[in-house]
Amino acid sequence: MxxxxxxxxxxxxxxxxxxxxxxxxxxxxxxxxxxxxxxxxxxxxxxxxxxxxxxxxxxxYQRLDQKGxxxxxxxxxxxxxxxxxxxxxxxxxxxxxxxxxxxxxxxxxxxxxxxxxxxxxxxxxxxxxxxxxxxxxxxxxxxxxxxxxxxxxxxxxxxxxxxxxxxxxxxxxxxxxxxxxxxxxxxxxxxxxxxxxxxxxxxxxxxxxxxxxxxxxxxxxxxxxxxxxxxxxxxxxxxxxxxxxxxxxxxxxxxxxxxxxxxxxxxxxxxxxxxxxxxxxxxxxxxxxxxxxVHAVTWAAPSFQNLYDRHLPDWRYDQLSLRYAISIPGAEIWRAHQDAKLALVDEVNRQTNAGFDRDVLTIGFARRATAYKRGTLVFHDVERLRRLLKEAGPIQFVFAGKAHPQDQAGKDMIHRIHSMRGQLSVAYLANYDMMLARLLCAGVDVWLNTPLPPMEASGTSGMKAAMNGVPSVSVLDGWWVEGHIEGVTGWSIGEKIEACGSPAEDMEACHARALYDKLEQRVMPCFYKDREGFIEIMKHAIAVNGAFFNTQRxxxxxxxxxxxxxxxxxxxx
Known part of the structure; x- marks a missing residue:
């Protein structure tokens, strides 16, 4: 002993x-x-x-057939x-x-x-x-x-x-x-x-x-x-x-x-x-x-680890030093992000042949596939979504997550997401695990989270994304109530939990409209037309959220x- x-x-x-x-x-x-x-x-x-x-x-071990x-x-x-x-x-x-x-x-x-x-x-x-x-x-x-x-x-x-x-x-x-x-x-x-x-x-x-x-x-x-x-x-x-x-x-x-x-x-x-x-x-x-x-060193992509090592040499021992990410040159933040995004795009195309493009706004959603996580919320009104993409610019959606073997509703949700591939740029990656999570959380441009409130306890995937400068667009529930500063660390879907009323079906439609509005009016214009502004949000995701929402604290x-x-x-x- x-x-x-x-x-x-x-x-x-x-x-x-x-x-x-x-x-x-x-x-x-x-x-x-x-x-x-x-x-x-x-x-x-x-x-x-x-x-x-x-x-x-x-x-x-999760397998998905050709129909999802x-x-x-x-x-x-x-x-x-x-x-x-x-x-x-x-x-x-x-x-x-x-x-x-x-x-x-x-x-x-x-x-x-x-x-x-x-x-x-x-x-x-x-x-x-x-x-x-x-x-x-x-x-x-x-x-x-x-x-x-x-x-x-x-x-x-x-x-x-x-x-x-x-x-x-x-x-x-x-x-x-x-x-x-x-x-x-x-x-x-x-x-x-x-x-x-x-x-x-x-x-x-x-x-x-x-x-x-x-x-x-x-x-x-x-x-x-x-x-x-x-x-x-x-x-x-x-x-x-x-x-x-x-x-x-x-x-x-x-x-x-x-x-x-x-x-x-x-x-x-x-x-x-x-x-x-x-x-x-x-x-x-x-x-x-x-x-x-989240454990900062585990979830920071190699490109961001190298970036932090150069500019914030104490970050591995003291995650509070990530506060100083605000002073890292924007061009270096973007270069580190592009490296992480290329790694993800390559993996998506290798697994699914989806033809993802690293210049297109990429939104990620990777959670346990179960009803209250509402993975299909973004497809609530497909016609509205199509108009949005035509007018504001293209979006690539990448999903991952397992449904419990006895959760048929979760399996149905995976199938529905998979079925959207013929209509939109959508990829569903099988067998979500820690290795895939590292690629996803670092490689997307925006992290999407749409739980039915108040059923989200915390939601650490968005914290992993923030560790790599990826902002969230999320329902105000779980950790995002604390991590959200509108237009600074990311964006909210709706204002407050009570704003949509209590029936789940009303909240579904309300949150879907709020999500489409936020994408059209804030997220997509920022990504496509104000790159410097988008990088500032990335910096704040690291400096405000990465510095606090870590397991060291x-x-x-x-x-x-x-x-x-x-x-x-x-x-x-």
Whole structure:
């Protein structure tokens, strides 16, 4: 056991973590944010350890046929190439039987040389039954029973393996979304032992556990909050552990968000607006806000990294220095952007034969393909859009994103976007991942975001774009409420959330009109007729948004406000 392990003060539990583009251990924004958090913790020397599942078959590999219909395949990857197996084994009682778990270790090394180990939990062991060996295979796969078993491995198995690996002095446990909520029960069980106590847990034990836990909730969408029927909870957890749930004043269905809320001393949403929405959903709990960010060095394109290295030599260690991007000559900003755009255009043409032109305004949209993200909003009135393009200039639209295998509405949306190719300059890139995201976020001219408010929690893709000087045109929801300065960092779609009224169909038409108006009257004239003005907006996207919406700032806020590690020996590792 290394000295570093003995000094880990924060244990970060997440169902998915985007550690490496070639490791399919993430599905989208939640996992990529988790990876960016750990990368910044490593940069800052935070004594942290990460815990997640291995996902041998990944989320899924997306294929699109000629008509734009999605199909899914398991992802094949060589675990040994990215992580080393650890010796300790632990077992988790699931449905009354012992399920054996081991961990694989992947190191994330920061710019200071500090390393954050991440342990990926794995049940594919010969001593397990064939079904139990698959529990850690597929991210967000299977039914509720499969998901609950996975969350048992994450919460109980993760806690047990940390102890087996020698992490006995964790100061804070960070539950990244409700998937990790069973960690609360594991901590209670460790404090009181496993002997029956008639369902009673001393209040001081619950308070002790609450003091150790921090919870980040990431979505106001009901599907993002795991709930399991009482019968299934009793079957998987057993009666004794269900009594622990009830001891936390948790009645009825096993609601992971409520369990995490009741078991954590500090709870936060991931943007100011999201914190307000979460508080309205759970009014009995104080919910703070720590706005998400992105790992600057990971998401800046090579051309922008070189640009910042020349003009802002401290930017890799101090992202606040991106404020001074305002003084970088505009010609150099544009040249760096053109390099990033050419890389994207080449990839679009290679994949889709779309005939993209790097001199044409290119608008990007890459999100999880699900109904509330409204990826088809820009095609709400195709005739209006055609007139706009004829009068104001051409636009190329590039889309990417996966629909969950069981989300037919999301698959229909991909199909509809794909079907627009015969009418407009549209490309849909398959198998959206971190590598493709790097090309997209840096290479488009404008980033489009059209969620149905108030359902956007944060939206980190626009932050990645800003890191490369790409302005957003977005609905005022999530992070854009904070990052938007009209005509300075980008443009809004509509004025305020309430401006369109509440019915979703009314808001759809209202936002579509507002989007077309903004493109026609502001975005396109600026891009085609006022290049210097457009470059000024690019500079402000970096200087205002890139300098703030990064995980270096975000992790600093977690250290001060959530972990309360001020005064602790955070560099003791």
């Amino acid at each position: 290394t000295q570093q392990n003995s000094h880990a003060l924060v244990a970060y539990f997440s169902m998915e973590i985007g550690l490496n583009p070639l490791m399919p251990t993430y599905s989208g924004g939640l996992g990529v944010l988790a990876g960016d958090t750990i990368r910044s913790a490593a940069d800052l020397g935070v004594p942290m350890v990460g815990v997640t599942l291995l996902h041998r078959r990944g989320y899924f 219909w999605q199909s899914e395949e398991p992802v094949a990857w060589a675990v040994n190439d990215f992580a080393e197996p650890m010796e300790p084994r632990v077992s988790v009682e699931i449905e009354g039987r012992a399920v054996h778990v081991r961990a694989w270790r992947h190191h994330v090394t920061g710019m200071s040389g500090h390393t954050v180990p991440v342990y990926l939990l794995d049940t594919d062991l010969p001593e397990n039954s064939p079904w139990d060996r698959t529990i850690t295979d597929t991210l967000y796969g299977g039914d509720s029973h499969y998901r609950l078993c996975q969350e048992m491995i994450l919460g109980f198995g993760g806690f047990a393996l940390l102890r087996a690996l020698g992490y006995g002095n964790i100061f804070r446990y960070h539950l990244n979304e409700g998937h990790a909520a069973l960690l609360v029960l594991a901590l209670i069980e460790a404090a009181i032992g496993t002997e029956p106590r008639n369902g009673e847990v001393p209040p001081e034990v619950i308070e002790q556990v609450r003091e150790q836990c921090v919870f980040t909730t990431h979505t106001p969408v009901p599907a993002g909050h795991d709930q399991f029927p009482v019968e299934l909870a009793h079957r998987v957890l057993g009666s004794r552990r269900c009594e622990l749930v009830q001891a936390c004043q948790h009645q009825g269905a096993l609601n992971m968000t409520l369990l995490a809320l009741r078991g954590s001393r500090f709870v936060n949403g991931v943007a100011m607006r999201h914190g307000e929405v979460s508080h309205s959903l759970y009014p009995g709990y104080p919910i703070h806000s720590i706005t998400n960010g 975000m992790v600093g806020q977690y250290l001060r406000n959530a972990y309360r590690l001020v005064g602790q020996d955070v560099n003791g590792a």
